[in-house]
Amino acid sequence: MTRPDTARQIHLASRPDGWPEQENFRFTEVPLPEPEDGEVLVRNHFMSVDPYMRGRMNDVKSYVPPFRLDEPLEGGAVGEVVASRSDRHKIGDMVLHNAGWRDWTVLPGKAARVVDTAAAPASAYLGALGLTGLTAYAGLTKVAGFREGDVVFVSGAAGAVGSLVGQIAKALGASRVIGSAGSAEKVAKLLDYGFDAAFNYHDGPVHRQLRDAAPDGIDVYFDNVGGDHLEAAIGAMNRGGRIALCGAISQYNETEPSPAPRNLALAIGKELTLRGFIVRSYNQYAAEFAELMGRWLQEGAVRFEETVVTGLDNAPQAFIDLMRGANTGKMLVDLR
Amino acid sequence: MTRPDTARQIHLASRPDGWPEQENFRFTEVPLPEPEDGEVLVRNHFMSVDPYMRGRMNDVKSYVPPFRLDEPLEGGAVGEVVASRSDRHKIGDMVLHNAGWRDWTVLPGKAARVVDTAAAPASAYLGALGLTGLTAYAGLTKVAGFREGDVVFVSGAAGAVGSLVGQIAKALGASRVIGSAGSAEKVAKLLDYGFDAAFNYHDGPVHRQLRDAAPDGIDVYFDNVGGDHLEAAIGAMNRGGRIALCGAISQYNETEPSPAPRNLALAIGKELTLRGFIVRSYNQYAAEFAELMGRWLQEGAVRFEETVVTGLDNAPQAFIDLMRGANTGKMLVDLR
Numbered sequence: 116m117t118r119p120d121t122a123r124q125i126h127l128a129s130r131p132d133g134w135p136e137q138e139n140f141r142f143t144e145v146p147l148p149e150p151e152d153g154e155v156l157v158r159n160h161f162m163s164v165d166p167y168m169r170g171r172m173n174d175v176k177s178y179v180p181p182f183r184l185d186e187p188l189e190g191g192a193v194g195e196v197v198a199s200r201s202d203r204h205k206i207g208d209m210v211l212h213n214a215g216w217r218d219w220t221v222l223p224g225k226a227a228r229v230v231d232t233a234a235a236p237a238s239a240y241l242g243a244l245g246l247t248g249l250t251a252y253a254g255l256t257k258v259a260g261f262r263e264g265d266v267v268f269v270s271g272a273a274g275a276v277g278s279l280v281g282q283i284a285k286a287l288g289a290s291r292v293i294g295s296a297g298s299a300e301k302v303a304k305l306l307d308y309g310f311d312a313a314f315n316y317h318d319g320p321v322h323r324q325l326r327d328a329a330p331d332g333i334d335v336y337f338d339n340v341g342g343d344h345l346e347a348a349i350g351a352m353n354r355g356g357r358i359a360l361c362g363a364i365s366q367y368n369e370t371e372p373s374p375a376p377r378n379l380a381l382a383i384g385k386e387l388t389l390r391g392f393i394v395r396s397y398n399q400y401a402a403e404f405a406e407l408m409g410r411w412l413q414e415g416a417v418r419f420e421e422t423v424v425t426g427l428d429n430a431p432q433a434f435i436d437l438m439r440g441a442n443t444g445k446m447l448v449d450l451r
Numbered sequence: 452m453t454r455p456d457t458a459r460q461i462h463l464a465s466r467p468d469g470w471p472e473q474e475n476f477r478f479t480e481v482p483l484p485e486p487e488d489g490e491v492l493v494r495n496h497f498m499s500v501d502p503y504m505r506g507r508m509n510d511v512k513s514y515v516p517p518f519r520l521d522e523p524l525e526g527g528a529v530g531e532v533v534a535s536r537s538d539r540h541k542i543g544d545m546v547l548h549n550a551g552w553r554d555w556t557v558l559p560g561k562a563a564r565v566v567d568t569a570a571a572p573a574s575a576y577l578g579a580l581g582l583t584g585l586t587a588y589a590g591l592t593k594v595a596g597f598r599e600g601d602v603v604f605v606s607g608a609a610g611a612v613g614s615l616v617g618q619i620a621k622a623l624g625a626s627r628v629i630g631s632a633g634s635a636e637k638v639a640k641l642l643d644y645g646f647d648a649a650f651n652y653h654d655g656p657v658h659r660q661l662r663d664a665a666p667d668g669i670d671v672y673f674d675n676v677g678g679d680h681l682e683a684a685i686g687a688m689n690r691g692g693r694i695a696l697c698g699a700i701s702q703y704n705e706t707e708p709s710p711a712p713r714n715l716a717l718a719i720g721k722e723l724t725l726r727g728f729i730v731r732s733y734n735q736y737a738a739e740f741a742e743l744m745g746r747w748l749q750e751g752a753v754r755f756e757e758t759v760v761t762g763l764d765n766a767p768q769a770f771i772d773l774m775r776g777a778n779t780g781k782m783l784v785d786l787r
Binding site: 170177178341345354360361362363366372373374376377378379380381382383384385386387388389390391392393396 | 699709712714718722724729
């Protein structure tokens with residue numbers, strides 16, 4: 116592998132006001148140094164685009180600091196070690212790290228975790244076997260306290276996290292799993308994954324479609340969407356129901372606050388629990404998750420899909436399209 | 452005590468549409484039978500009016516069935532046993548039961564719990580030592596998972612439940628307790644109770660007054676109000692904060708759903724938990740609560756107040772006034 120003298124990076128040129136646009140991103144070329152002691156030189160193979168990145172583009176205090184203007188964006192990526200001055204890495208190792216949005220990079224060895232490409236393709240460590248999978252697993256089982264026999268509803272169900280939530284719920288003995296998504300093709304995909312029911316939220320009010328799909332109510336709701344989906348779920352919840360608040364993609368690009376849910380007071384009489392979470396608070400379950408997910412993937416109980424866009428040049432558009440739901444499963448950019 | 456031949460009862464004449472009015476109530480006179488085997492004849496001394504009763508006046512499925520039209524209303528009351536054919540009750544016993552909204556009644560003995568009037572006045576068993584107190588205690592400690600050092604905010608803080616929540620939080624080691632109420636007199640009362648800060652929500656936006664009162668944020672919010680209070684609390688919550696959803700009195704008489712909270716998506720990054728509850732799910736803590744509350748009352752760590760209206764004739768107005776916040780502490784009707 117010949118190394119270039121420069122690396123290409125994508126910087127945040129300006130903060131989006133509402134929906135992100137191409138002009139919010141800027142391509143730059145920077146010198147690619149030699150790795151120093153303890154460092155590795157990495158050629159990225161895949162980078163991840165994720166909904167949570169939208170929040171980091173705003174200049175607001177949150178659980179992760181905002182991206183800085185005129186500095187490279189960050190995010191999950193997998194790449195190949197091309198040169199190593201780290202005693203934990205050898206040339207040819209595939210590593211998982213957080214320096215996405217660029218083609219080549221030099222990293223401290225401790226920031227680059229070697230992944231087992233014999234067990235799964237490298238890209239899976241950005242999705243089903245990575246934080247995406249842990250988000251689905253921990254959100255369902257630890258945050259929402261899933262119990263065998265529960266009726267589970269998941270929104271954004273054809274997305275990277277949602278598609279895993281539904282399949283994990285089935286694997287763990289849900290009595291019924293319902294998903295919502297934004298197209299007929301995605302709905303068909305959910306039924307193919309083994310969801311018991313699925314609907315296209317463009318086809319009618321969510322609360323009505325959910326009631327039809329879950330005539331006996333729901334016990335767990337895994338929320339990737341917020342807004343009308345959350346309101347519908349609160350309305351459909353059975354007594355003692357639990358909601359894992361994972362994302363609110365319907366609101367990320369809105370400049371006005373969402374007036375939903377307007378029915379939160381129902382949570383009193385129904386004794387509902389709503390709990391927000393971020394995956395890094397559940398790292399202690401990573402080993403438990405990896406073992407279970409490895410088995411489910413092997414058995415075919417859980418399948419995953421990737422929507423792959425080619426080339427760093429197309430990474431901003433991949434992110435923009437992700438916000439509009441263009442992906443099925445995990446959205447990745449192939450940087451090779 | 453001479454018994455009358457008839458008892459007076461208040462029936463639900465019609466279901467309120469929005470705010471309750473006198474015309475929703477009807478006084479009736481019914482024959483007062485002799486107690487049969489296992490029954491007691493009771494002369495009520497005090498009846499309770501509570502915000503939750505508003506929900507039962509609607510014809511909607513909830514955790515308690517709706518009141519029926521043209522039948523007597525129900526609710527907590529204490530009264531004196533005047534005749535007994537129950538081997539667990541003797542004449543002169545003071546009993547706690549659910550047949551409020553009437554002056555005299557005949558009850559099955561098992562529906563009438565004898566209370567200890569040597570330990571506390573009978574009316575206290577409708578308030579601080581009763582379900583009101585248990586609601587405050589269980590909501591704060593079991594639902595919201597209060598921990599020593601927490602900053603606690605409670606709305607409706609001069610009400611029966613709220614005034615106890617704040618004082619219990621102080622007794623259990625809260626680092627700061629903030630209350631909101633609807634008048635300057637109530638705010639003064641809260642400071643007298645030992646709240647660290649209190650504000651009148653009529654004086655300005657709740658979110659601004661709360662931020663001023665809790666510059667370092669809040670860890671626990673005990674919600675009696677819903678709407679803008681809940682939205683403000685979500686905004687002020689620290690990471691990992693917990694909200695006990697006990698009531699939403701700001702919404703009970705609204706005919707349109709509330710557009711607040713519009714910021715629930717903040718619960719994701721802040722990892723907040725919102726949990727609705729009804730007190731009867733926490734009966735297992737009644738003994739623990741009674742012991743602690745008995746001690747706090749004796750030590751003066753917790754004080755309670757009653758707003759007493761005289762006469763069954765005034766019970767509907769007492770309820771109507773309760774919905775408007777006319778009370779400080781527990782609202783009772785003296786039926787003697």
